[in-house]
Amino acid sequence: MSTNRPASGRLPAAVYRRRRLMVLLGLVAVIVAVVLVFVRPGASQGDTVGATTPASAPPTAPTTDGATATDAAEPPASEPAAEPAADGDPCRADQITVEAVTDAAVYAAGEQPKLSVTITNTGSNSCVMNVGTAAQVFTVTSGADTYWTSTDCQVDPVDAEVSIEPGTPVSSSEPITWDRTRSSADTCGGERTSVPAGGASYHLNVSMSGFESSTSKQFLLY
Secondary structure, three states, X not given: OOOOOOOOXXXXXXXXXXXHHHHHHHHHHXXXXXXXXXXXXXXXXXXXXXXXXXXXXXXXXXXXXXXXXXXXXXXXOOXXXXXXXXXXXXXXXXHEEEEEXXXXXXXXXXXXXXXXXXXXXXXXXXXXXXXXXHHEEEEEEEOOEEEXXXXXXXXXXXXXXXXXXXXXXXXXXXXXXXXXXXXXHHHOOOOOOEOOOOOEEEEEEEXXXXXXXXXXXXXXXX
């Protein structure tokens, strides 16, 4: 009885088919592995391993003063502008203007100039200032010469702290009368020399609590 046997050295065809199937499955597995290595599941298109992707910012640690580390790294803010003086604060030079005042621009022979001062608070808040005679200095000059100063023979100077309201000029209640003589601390009890007249030009400057008048007031004596 004869049987069909494969030729010598050859295996059945089914064996070759199984081997080809196994090789094909192995190749598919290798392809899948390569895809998983180079493309992350769930990543957006083009987001491959090794590419730089923005990570979520770590929480900032608080500093000792309660500010975050991010806040501490920020540059300091610029210096704030000067605040206006609050009510009751001393007056500042940048909010006070002092004006020298005379009752006339020209004085005839024998007329004595009356000298005074006007103070204006140009700020937005009231402030306190000494406007007493102890804080006032009136000076009369002509050219480079100082002819008269109110403090040379001042008697019983007093202090007077007052509140200066914004935008409301404050003037002397009683002007100082200048007798048209040259003053000095050495002549308070004696005769004084009359100053030149005949159309001579003089300038009045006033200082109040250390704040100087921005301009002088010119007047003529005849």
